[in-house]
Amino acid sequence: MTRRRVLGLGIGAGAAITLATAGPVQAAAPAAGEHQWRRPRSANGWPVLDDATRYRVEGTDVEVSLAKGDAATVLLYVARRFAYEIDMLRPGDVQGHTLQHTVRADFESNYLSGTAIAIRPLFYPLGAQQGTGLSDLERVVIADILADCQDVVGWGGHEKQVKESHFQIDVRPGDPRLARLARRIRGEGAAPGSGAGSIDPFLPDRRRKAAAYI
Secondary structure (H helix, E strand, O other): OEEEEEEEOOHHHOOEEEEEEEOOOOEOOOOOOOEEOOOOEOOOOOEOOOOOEEEEOOOOOOEEEEOOOHHHHHHHHHHHHHHHHOOOOOOOOEEOOOOOOEEOOHHHHHHOOOOEEEEOOOOOOOOEOOOOOOOHHHHHHHHHHHHHOOOOEEEHHHOOOOOOOEEEEOOOOOOHHHHHHHHHHHHHHHOOOOOOOOOOOOOHHHHHHHHHHO
16 A cells, blocks of 8 residues: 655745655564553653543644643644644544553653654554655654754654654653743744744755754
């Protein structure tokens, strides 16, 4: 089966390119042995939740459950930019908080605290072969998102056990960097013509800033 995606390039200029990719991709080898996460906090230091708040990703029909507050603001921003700049998301494309304590890599425990999302995890699974997931152009967008998030967000593509669908809050509760980023995102969202949907990650200056995150 082949799926087609539209990656927005130079949104301000209205340019776009259509890419064909095969999917879902198959894992290269069995992931690390499954185990039960029994700690009261997830791997990133946030408390495990019995329930979470349901949010809609702006501009889509997608809903996802997340820890309320600044963590949700930042993760929704990541999902929104994916939808606007890589491919429009559809219901079921984004997974957030879960009550399933079975994990295959410790960073997957961050779903238990509502501080991580997986965008199309069937297409970008844990342990997928290098080069079978996101395209080079899509990685440019991801790098720009990570650069904008100023080390507050971690990406599964940088983990030892790669999972390109995975994005997580990468700072502890109360870290002032999270609050600053969330305030900035909310401010951009309130200003016409700014924020997700108005960003061109392929501008030379943005490419330079994002280079360290590819």
